[in-house]
Amino acid sequence: METYETFARVYDAIMDDSLYDKWTDFSLHYLPKKKNAKLLELACGTGIQSLHFKEAGFDVTGLDLSGDMLKIAKKRSQEAGFDLPFIQANMLDLSAVGTFDYVTCYSDSICYMQDEVEVGDVFKQVYDHLKEGGVFIFDVHSTYQTDEVFPGYSYHENAEDFAMVWDSYADEAPHSVVHELTFFIQDEDGRFTRFDEVHEERTYDILTYDILLEQAGFKSFKVYADFEDKEPNDTSQRWFFVCEK
Structure with missing residues (x-):
């Protein structure tokens, strides 16, 4: 994967801000209500979504591969009056992070994995670091x-x-x-x-994701489309998976 150094500097300027509210609303709709639930945000980038989750009442840890993005995330968190833990790591190896009630991975970050073997490895890592009954939500590009x-x-x-x-x-x-x-x-x-x-x-077809989630151990998962409580159709652009351990 290419360095995010430059991208980190202009990332926030080009990102559609309204998406963060949509990811937050979607998460709050599908994550069980639980006081101080521990949430791990994979591919947290410059920390905007992490702060949204913190403000919504979660105990948030952010994880990203890019040290440059995490520097911005840390600064942003401190300026907002929080001191969130941000970990520089690859989501293919979550051995350093402990266990969580919820894990999210948004902004089609799963689509950056090289092949379906890596996607399956991420799912297994997430499964192993979720508490029993924990929920994993991620989005990917649709094949359309x-x-x-x-x-x-x-x-x-x-x-x-x-x-x-x-x-x-x-x-x-x-x-x-x-x-x-x-x-x-x-x-x-x-x-x-x-x-x-x-x-x-x-990306892959929905059946491939289903099989990989099942192989990782998830007992149930539902698929939604485009931030809404509806099933995907032929022209849905973003698929959301809500998976339970």
């Missing part, structure tokens, strides 16, 4: 999103101190996509430096 929506997608953003070009293409593996990101970021002298990043994502 990777096959129909993303290929040929192009997004350009111009701000005062940075510009960005984002192009997406279909990749070789089924239901996979490549995002090519080019940033122009202004330094203190007013000069712009160019940075290039490539993000590769892959």
Whole structure:
């Protein structure tokens, strides 16, 4: 996976803020009400969602692979008057984190796993670090999103101190996509430096996720679509899995 160094600096500027409220609302709808429940947020990035969860009353731990993003997350948490624990680790190995009532993994972070073996490994790690009766919620791109929506997608953003070009293409593996990101970021002298990043994502059909969750040990799971309490259809873009240990 490519370094998030540059991405961390402009990530918040390009991210759609309203999504954090949607992820929070969805989580609160499907997580059992429990006082001071311990919640692990995988792929927590710059910590905005972690703070949403903290403000909703959870005892939150954030985990991410990127030290750069976690530095921003820590600072953001302290500025908000909290001191949340943020752990730099790979979600393929959660041995350092203890056990939790709930685990979330949003923003299609599971789609960054290289193949279905890795996806299965993440599910097993989560299962092993959930308390009995614990709940795991994650979202992924639908196959419609990777096959129909993303290929040929192009997004350009111009701000005062940075510009960005984002192009997406279909990749070789089924239901996979490549995002090519080019940033122009202004330094203190007013000069712009160019940075290039490539993000590769892959999803699978719902049956594959079902099988992998079952193999990991989850006793029940339901699938929803696009932040709503409804089953996926042919044009749903984001699938949500709510899984119980």
